[in-house]
Amino acid sequence: MSEFSARVESISISGIREVFEAAGEDAINLGLGQPDFPAPDHARQAAVDAIQAGEADAYTSNRGIQPLREAIADKHARDQNVAVDPDDVIATAGGSEALHLALEAHVDAGEEVIFPDPGFVSYDALTKVAGGTPKPVPLRDDLTLDPAAVEEAITDDTAVFVVNSPGNPTGAVSPEEDIREFARIADEHDVVCVSDEVYEPFVFEGEHHSPMTYADTDSVVTVNGCSKTYSMTGWRLGWVTASSRRVERMLRVHQYVQACASAPAQYAAEAALTGPQDVVDEMRATFEERRNLLLDRFEEMGVEVPTPKGAFYAMPKVPDGFVDACIDRGVVVVPGDAFGDHGAGHARISYANDTETLREALDVMESVVTDLRE
Ligand SMILES: Cc1ncc(COP(=O)(O)O)c(C=O)c1O
Known part of the structure; x- marks a missing residue:
């Protein structure tokens, strides 16, 4: 008899958490799956x-x-x-x-x-x-x-x-x-x-x-x-x-x-x-603006990203070493394969973060992409 059930031994702590833990406390976290707004x-x-x-x-x-x-x-x-x-x-x-x-x-x-x-x-x-x-x-x-x-x-x-x-x-x-x-x-x-x-x-x-x-x-x-x-x-x-x-x-x-x-x-x-739903409308409008910023910047970088039409995530196709290099430079993104084998070659970016911080993170991503291409 084994000490733990086979069911629980077949799962592990999400790969997303490992990424957070690898990054320093001052890192910009684009790994979070929660909106950056107060509750109504x-x-x-x-x-x-x-x-x-x-x-x-x-x-x-x-x-x-x-x-x-x-x-x-x-x-x-x-x-x-x-x-x-x-x-x-x-x-x-x-x-x-x-x-x-x-x-x-x-x-x-x-x-x-x-x-x-x-x-x-x-x-x-x-x-x-x-x-x-x-x-x-x-x-x-x-x-x-x-x-x-x-x-x-x-x-x-x-x-x-x-x-x-x-x-x-x-x-x-x-x-x-x-x-x-x-x-x-x-x-x-x-x-x-x-x-x-x-x-x-x-x-x-x-x-x-x-x-x-x-x-x-x-x-x-x-x-x-x-x-x-x-x-x-x-x-x-x-x-x-x-x-x-x-x-x-x-x-x-x-x-x-x-x-x-x-x-x-x-x-x-x-x-x-x-209650009033304008809080939701504001969030949607803000997420859309940020998504557009992200798409523009990735286009400038020459990074392919299937256009996300909803939620607050994007999954660009990234070069090998992208995720680790971003984390080393203080920007947390999640490797696509944390979400399944077919996520490999992508990174998941959550844009539930204010625009200023997002711009800063995009500058870092751009420098990573440039360096990886050299
Ligand atoms: C697709 C999806 N479903 C369900 C959930 C669960 O959300 P919660 O338990 O916070 O309501 C999440 C949270 O990230 C999610 O991304």
């Missing part, structure tokens, strides 16, 4: 009010407080044009827990989970924690996930495929026709589409589309949350929504590992969802 005042205030009124001291219902789940259902009616029953929503400890619930509830030992490569690090790890087999699918040249590649990868052992648009680490946004295809694939095959939409509002070209809009209710599990949309990563508040029978299975896991999402965070999330 009205969200903070709602939590303070709930705490002071003594409303946040006790467990809430496992699914979360009713007004929050109603606000989430209203959001899906407004943005996805889908009627969601508030009882078919579970408030979770961030999108991370929502992904965990989705995979625990649907993946049996040895079953396959298809996800984008490069893709968000949790898809591989949480698949292994659930006892499943990761099946990463390489992206197209523009870093979008090809529905045909997903359909081809499906076998009798496939339990789930994950769609993530706008994407981390790519910033890629799937066009409507691809999202419709993912919906069709989920409807036609006996597999669940887990759609991770935590970067939903940050789309600069075209629009965000959700598989839930086009698929049968029972085909899609949708993950979303407040971390990125409202710059509330520390609050740990996300959600998952799906058909009643899927939610009931996910609730079984949630009940035992979490009981309920943090009560103060639930009040804050309700206020964020129902």
Whole structure:
């Protein structure tokens, strides 16, 4: 008998953390996956009010407080044009827990989970924690996930495929026709589409589309949350929504590992969802400006970068030694292969950093590129 489970031995601490640790304290950090904005005042205030009124001291219902789940259902009616029953929503400890619930509830030992490569690090790890087999699918040249590649990868052992648009680490946004295809694939095959939409509002070209809009209710599990949309990563508040029978299975896991999402965070999330959305619009506009700055500068450097249409990441194709040289010169970027084998040859740059700092970092990157070419 081994001391630790084979499941936990099959995962390791994310490569992203190693990069942070290698850089000095004064380094410019373009590795972070969180917006550089304050959480909305009205969200903070709602939590303070709930705490002071003594409303946040006790467990809430496992699914979360009713007004929050109603606000989430209203959001899906407004943005996805889908009627969601508030009882078919579970408030979770961030999108991370929502992904965990989705995979625990649907993946049996040895079953396959298809996800984008490069893709968000949790898809591989949480698949292994659930006892499943990761099946990463390489992206197209523009870093979008090809529905045909997903359909081809499906076998009798496939339990789930994950769609993530706008994407981390790519910033890629799937066009409507691809999202419709993912919906069709989920409807036609006996597999669940887990759609991770935590970067939903940050789309600069075209629009965000959700598989839930086009698929049968029972085909899609949708993950979303407040971390990125409202710059509330520390609050740990996300959600998952799906058909009643899927939610009931996910609730079984949630009940035992979490009981309920943090009560103060639930009040804050309700206020964020129902309050003014101009904070989100401002973030989107700022991210777009920074993205354009990044694209201009990379073009000047002669560095190829698939145009990111959303989120706050870019994935330029970089020469060998780029990431280490940037870190040596005080700029943290993440090597693309931290997100899967097919991320090799790229670096992920988060532009959730103020413009001045971004310019400074771009100057360093330019000097690195020049020196590596010599
Ligand atoms: C694609 C994606 N999904 C989900 C998450 C989880 O976010 P959180 O647990 O903070 O809501 C992240 C965080 O970086 C992400 O990039």
